[in-house]
Amino acid sequence: MTPPGPSAAQQIVKFAATMDPSVLALRNVHRAVSDLRRGTPVVLAGPDGCLVVVVAETVGGRGLAELADAALAAPILLLAPVRAAAVLQRPVPHAAEEEGAVALRLPPALLAPEALRSLADPVAERLLPEQPERVAAPALAQAAIALAKLGRLLPALVAAPATEAAAARLGLLSVQASEVLGYPVSAASSLARVAEARVPLEDAAEARIVAFRAADGGIEHLAILIGTPEKTAAEGGAPLVRAHSECFTGDLLGSLRCDCGPQLRGAIARMAQDPAGGVLLYLAQEGRGIGLVNKLRAYTLQDQGLDTLDANRALGYGADERNFLVAATMLRAVGVERVRLLTNNPDKIEGLAACGIEVLGREAHVFDPNGVNDGYLKTKALRFGHLLPE
Ligand SMILES: Nc1nc2c(ncn2[C@@H]2O[C@H](COP(=O)(O)OP(=O)(O)OP(=O)(O)O)[C@@H](O)[C@H]2O)c(=O)[nH]1
Numbered sequence: 292m293t294p295p296g297p298s299a300a301q302q303i304v305k306f307a308a309t310m311d312p313s314v315l316a317l318r319n320v321h322r323a324v325s326d327l328r329r330g331t332p333v334v335l336a337g338p339d340g341c342l343v344v345v346v347a348e349t350v351g352g353r354g355l356a357e358l359a360d361a362a363l364a365a366p367i368l369l370l371a372p373v374r375a376a377a378v379l380q381r382p383v384p385h386a387a388e389e390e391g392a393v394a395l396r397l398p399p400a401l402l403a404p405e406a407l408r409s410l411a412d413p414v415a416e417r418l419l420p421e422q423p424e425r426v427a428a429p430a431l432a433q434a435a436i437a438l439a440k441l442g443r444l445l446p447a448l449v450a451a452p453a454t455e456a457a458a459a460r461l462g463l464l465s466v467q468a469s470e471v472l473g474y475p476v477s478a479a480s481s482l483a484r485v486a487e488a489r490v491p492l493e494d495a496a497e498a499r500i501v502a503f504r505a506a507d508g509g510i511e512h513l514a515i516l517i518g519t520p521e522k523t524a525a526e527g528g529a530p531l532v533r534a535h536s537e538c539f540t541g542d543l544l545g546s547l548r549c550d551c552g553p554q555l556r557g558a559i560a561r562m563a564q565d566p567a568g569g570v571l572l573y574l575a576q577e578g579r580g581i582g583l584v585n586k587l588r589a590y591t592l593q594d595q596g597l598d599t600l601d602a603n604r605a606l607g608y609g610a611d612e613r614n615f616l617v618a619a620t621m622l623r624a625v626g627v628e629r630v631r632l633l634t635n636n637p638d639k640i641e642g643l644a645a646c647g648i649e650v651l652g653r654e655a656h657v658f659d660p661n662g663v664n665d666g667y668l669k670t671k672a673l674r675f676g677h678l679l680p681e
């Protein structure tokens with residue numbers, strides 16, 4: 292008689308032990324983001340304890356009840372410093388800016404979904420029965436804010452100290468703060484080619500689209516190869532490259548608020564004319580990384596007088612939340628590491644260079660204002676330091 296082999300359970304345990312911890316971390320963070328997006332609390336774990344959090348924008352009565360059940364003390368509100376300064380109607384100290392999060396005491400009248408949304412969102416702001424007061428921010432506040440931003444949600448969270456045991460009892464997901472903070476780099480490094488097809492374009496008959504997916508199973512980024520840029524690279528040349536962040540409104544609908552549509556089509560036409568060929572990276576980084584919903588909120592704030600940079604900040608986001616490692620990883624994967632970059636944005640040149648891409652030159656990519664985007668283009672030149680043609 293042959294001895295029995297290892298049981299299925301034993302095999303699974305053995306397999307789990309061999310799994311790449313960074314893939315496990317990506318999976319955990321991605322799941323935590325999904326939970327927050329539907330208003331379910333998650334537990335953040337750090338070296339000195341745990342914090343149960345829920346996002347102000349999405350939480351309902353059930354999520355607040357679950358948070359209260361797991362909490363060891365009264366919940367507080369965590370806000371990005373600029374948003375906290377607006378709520379408190381006074382500047383927050385520089386140290387809080389550095390920490391990236393401010394904590395506010397939540398009186399019971401404000402611990403309700405509608406009041407929380409009003410505290411989180413400058414667009415939905417209304418008069419509240421009470422003013423919150425500032426308290427000391429917990430150690431995991433920065434990771435909590437980062438997690439909400441990964442979900443492209445307003446960085447405003449209700450938080451309370453908790454234990455992993457409470458999380459387990461309530462079936463809440465637990466994620467390490469270090470996994471959250473390391474996520475952008477891990478996700479970008481894990482990008483892999485998953486599909487490729489020839490797609491002739493109106494302005495570039497010889498075009499191929501290569502799709503990339505990260506190990507978290509999140510949204511895909513695309514590389515559009517025009518002509519034979521890999522051949523140019525293999526022969527030591529530098530193809531034309533554009534790192535284009537997706538813009539649903541400009542690229543697809545022809546919105547006049549920005550210059551993305553003309554830049555996208557202009558880049559494709561220009562690469563088709565270039566004997567070295569080109570790579571257009573179509574990056575899933577809508578709204579400079581804040582997502583479409585927040586970009587629409589930012590537009591509302593711009594209609595109220597803020598410029599594109601201050602509108603991002605009023606929502607609690609940075610002026611530009613993009614990650615250039617995504618673009619660099621994709622370029623390396625298609626064999627293009629020396630580039631001529633089609634951009635006006637000096638941060639893109641620096642960002643790609645910092646990720647190991649050799650930027651041999653910059654080519655300006657300017658289109659005339661259209662009567663609606665004049666202020667936007669001016670702000671990019673004045674406040675983002677965009678380079679204009681001499
Ligand atoms: N948050 C925010 N994003 C915007 C706004 N207008 C356009 N965008 C986004 O900005 C991104 C455009 O970035 P890019 O095309 O890479 O342009 P850029 O950073 O100006 O640099 P170059 O075009 O390369 O010079 C797209 O994702 C748009 O959705 C805005 O007012 N607010």
Ligand SMILES: [Zn+2]
Pocket residue numbers: 538540541542549550551552
């Ligand atoms: Zn745009």
